[in-house]
Amino acid sequence: MEIKGHAALAPMAGVTDPAFRELCVKFGASLVTCEMVSAKALTLGDKKSRRLMSLTDMERPAGIQIFGREPQAMAQSVEEAMRENPDFIDINMGCPARKVVNNGSGSALMKDPGLAREIIESVVKASPVPVTVKMRTGWDKSSVNAVEIARIAEDAGASAITVHGRTRDQMYAPGINTGEIARVRAAVSIPVIANGDVFDAQGAKELLEQTGCEFLAVGRGAMGNPWIFRQINAYLENGELIPPPGIEERMSVMAEHIKALCALKGEYVGMREARKHASWYIKGIRGAAALRRDIGNLSSLQDLELLVKKVLDSAESA
Numbered sequence: 001m002e003i004k005g006h007a008a009l010a011p012m013a014g015v016t017d018p019a020f021r022e023l024c025v026k027f028g029a030s031l032v033t034c035e036m037v038s039a040k041a042l043t044l045g046d047k048k049s050r051r052l053m054s055l056t057d058m059e060r061p062a063g064i065q066i067f068g069r070e071p072q073a074m075a076q077s078v079e080e081a082m083r084e085n086p087d088f089i090d091i092n093m094g095c096p097a098r099k100v101v102n103n104g105s106g107s108a109l110m111k112d113p114g115l116a117r118e119i120i121e122s123v124v125k126a127s128p129v130p131v132t133v134k135m136r137t138g139w140d141k142s143s144v145n146a147v148e149i150a151r152i153a154e155d156a157g158a159s160a161i162t163v164h165g166r167t168r169d170q171m172y173a174p175g176i177n178t179g180e181i182a183r184v185r186a187a188v189s190i191p192v193i194a195n196g197d198v199f200d201a202q203g204a205k206e207l208l209e210q211t212g213c214e215f216l217a218v219g220r221g222a223m224g225n226p227w228i229f230r231q232i233n234a235y236l237e238n239g240e241l242i243p244p245p246g247i248e249e250r251m252s253v254m255a256e257h258i259k260a261l262c263a264l265k266g267e268y269v270g271m272r273e274a275r276k277h278a279s280w281y282i283k284g285i286r287g288a289a290a291l292r293r294d295i296g297n298l299s300s301l302q303d304l305e306l307l308v309k310k311v312l313d314s315a316e317s318a
């Protein structure tokens with residue numbers, strides 16, 4: 001698998017669908033991963049879960065992320081996932097959502113290293129493509145065990161590990177524990193992808209320097225901001241600080257993104273999902289607050305055209 005650049009797009013449920021992933025690859029994301037998919041649901045033939053893992057040829061290398069707690073179902077789901085021809089399979093050991101951890105999946109697996117090993121071993125055995133593991137630093141501050149789980153993952157045959165530098169208890173705040181990511185980096189020989197709180201190119205460089213990792217993954221920093229990958233690559237490769245795009249490029253990328261969403265999911269669903277993306281794309285621009293109502297009412301591609309026109313007109317008159 002050829003990996004270009006330095007930053008992957010982190011998987012995000014409700015965000016990293018094919019329309020967004022393709023855009024991120026176009027702007028230089030090293031690799032992308034689909035939204036997490038329930039292994040159990042895949043084995044039961046659930047159509048919605050199958051759709052969640054659909055991959056296109058425009059977004060490579062691309063992985064399918066599965067979550068679950070039954071080694072057998074996890075292994076069986078790989079067979080389903082292979083229909084999409086993924087470049088890798090990622091195991092979710094980091095999701096903090098209550099409905100996932102209450103079921104013993106996601107970051108709850110970090111509390112059970114024996115089961116974590118069994119799951120990784122069975123997925124590796126079932127998978128013809130590399131298997132990666134995405135984790136947090138541990139369950140809570142009294143059980144930080146990313147190094148232990150990373151060693152298990154390496155020993156069980158994983159090809160790379162992503163570490164989000166927070167425990168499950170911390171959810172998304174406060175700041176990340178770069179020291180723990182660095183300890184994982186030092187403890188294993190497989191690639192470690194550092195993750196957490198990268199919102200610009202300088203932040204990416206700092207994270208790599210602080211952790212000793214060669215790669216990082218960007219999640220929230222890419223929302224409404226897919227060009228962050230272009231900025232990170234340029235800064236890491238030749239110290240070039242590319243300014244954020246002007247309003248015209250920003251709006252044309254937003255429109256391209258939303259049109260792709262509609263082509264993928266139909267105009268009704270696409271435009272409803274577009275609302276959150278549009279609010280991220282216009283964050284920080286002049287008059288954003290006044291546009292919030294237009295964004296909340298986006299229902300058709302015609303509404304999208306009107307929104308873009310309004311943004312560009314108000315930028316011109318400013």
Ligand SMILES: Cc1cc2nc3c(=O)[nH]c(=O)nc-3n(C[C@H](O)[C@H](O)[C@H](O)COP(=O)(O)O)c2cc1C
Binds near residue numbers: 011092219
């Ligand atoms: C809306 C949202 C959805 C997420 N969904 C997933 C997911 O499906 N699988 C996963 O492993 N992590 C998921 N994450 C976690 C991110 O992949 C990432 O680890 C986390 O956001 C920290 O990185 P960041 O600070 O760059 O956002 C999600 C995060 C957000 C904000």
